[in-house]
Amino acid sequence: MKLRKFILLTATLLLATACSGKPANNQQASTTAKNKTAKKALVVFFSHAGENYSVGNIATGNTKVVANYISDIIGADQFEITTNKYDGMDYKSLCDLAKKEQEQGLMPDFKGEVYQPATKKKVSLTESIHQYDVIFIGGPVWWGTYPQVMFSFFKKHAGQFKDKTIIPFTTHEGSGLGSCVSDVKKAFPDCKVTGEFCIAGHDVRKGRATVEKWLNGLTY
Ligand SMILES: Cc1cc2nc3c(=O)[nH]c(=O)nc-3n(C[C@H](O)[C@H](O)[C@H](O)COP(=O)(O)O)c2cc1C
Numbered sequence: 001m002k003l004r005k006f007i008l009l010t011a012t013l014l015l016a017t018a019c020s021g022k023p024a025n026n027q028q029a030s031t032t033a034k035n036k037t038a039k040k041a042l043v044v045f046f047s048h049a050g051e052n053y054s055v056g057n058i059a060t061g062n063t064k065v066v067a068n069y070i071s072d073i074i075g076a077d078q079f080e081i082t083t084n085k086y087d088g089m090d091y092k093s094l095c096d097l098a099k100k101e102q103e104q105g106l107m108p109d110f111k112g113e114v115y116q117p118a119t120k121k122k123v124s125l126t127e128s129i130h131q132y133d134v135i136f137i138g139g140p141v142w143w144g145t146y147p148q149v150m151f152s153f154f155k156k157h158a159g160q161f162k163d164k165t166i167i168p169f170t171t172h173e174g175s176g177l178g179s180c181v182s183d184v185k186k187a188f189p190d191c192k193v194t195g196e197f198c199i200a201g202h203d204v205r206k207g208r209a210t211v212e213k214w215l216n217g218l219t220y
Contacts, residue, residue, distance in 0.1 A: 039133040040131050040132050040133055041070075041075075041132060041133070041134040041136060042076060042078070042079060042114065042129075042134070043067045043070050043071060043077070043078050043136040043138065044078075044081065044138070044153065045066075045080060045081065045136075045137070045139055046063065046080070046082075046110075046138075046146070046153075047060075047064035047067070047080070047140065048094070048147075050087070050089065050094075051089070051090050051091045055202050062201035062202075063138050063140055063170075063201075064080070065205060066169065066204055066207070067080070067136075067138055069207075069208050069211040070215065071117055074215055075118070076136065077114055077115060077128075078114070078117070079113065079115070081110045081149060082111050083109060083110050083111070085149070098142045098147060098148070099143055101148040107148060107151065107155065108149040108152055110152050125157060126160065129157075132164065133165060134164070134166075135167070135191075136166075136167045136168075137150075137167070137168050137184060140172065141170050141171075141175045141177075141180065144179055145179045145180055146180055146183065154184075158188050162191070163190060163191065164188075164191050164192075165191065165194060167193075167196065167218065167220070168181050168196045169196060170197075170198045172199075173201055180196075181196050195220065197214045
């Protein structure tokens with residue numbers, strides 16, 4: 001009799017757990033965006049650490065904060081476009097240089113590799129690009145669009161992105177997306193460009209929920 005009661009109780013408990021919809025390991029539902037899609041995503045971004053408008057001298061650039069949220073929330077890998085060209089520059093000098101680069105259509109050199117947080121491995125973009133269905137492209141707005149160094153990246157790699165979905169985002173201090181979306185469409189004519197997002201640079205450090213809301217609303 002006791003055994004029958006025990007089996008009945010265990011079965012009832014199992015059924016209740018299965019129907020509750022709660023993950024067995026009690027993980028929070030903040031992974032909604034991650035669970036929503038099995039598609040593999042890469043975040044390509046540029047971000048400038050150092051002296052910047054409104055936020056002072058920052059060790060981690062505003063766009064990088066957003067890129068890290070994206071990786072954390074949906075499990076995306078990262079490609080950070082880097083250059084040492086702007087290291088240690090004060091804000092005013094950087095503005096002057098960025099304007100000159102844009103006006104003259106200069107294409108600064110860059111470096112970067114794909115970083116896969118899950119394995120902590122770095123791999124080349126050329127070798128790994130086939131894995132990704134969705135590419136987030138993000139950067140600061142510099143004089144109304146992305147910094148020229150990002151266009152150097154676009155020029156070098158656009159041909160490898162054929163048929164991918166691109167989701168552009170920016171951090172800014174008033175220009176929103178500027179002309180970034182149309183510039184990305186021009187640079188990647190063989191891609192679907194959709195789902196764009198922008199956030200003020202001075203808001204990113206308390207903006208994780210805003211980023212998560214955007215990600216949850218995306219269909220790709
Ligand atoms: C050279 C330069 C030019 C900028 N031009 C603009 C601009 O045209 N419009 C705007 O809204 N913000 C502009 N900003 C502000 C940045 O877009 C903003 O601070 C951004 O969050 C910086 O991101 P990061 O820290 O990832 O580089 C500019 C900043 C710099 C350094």
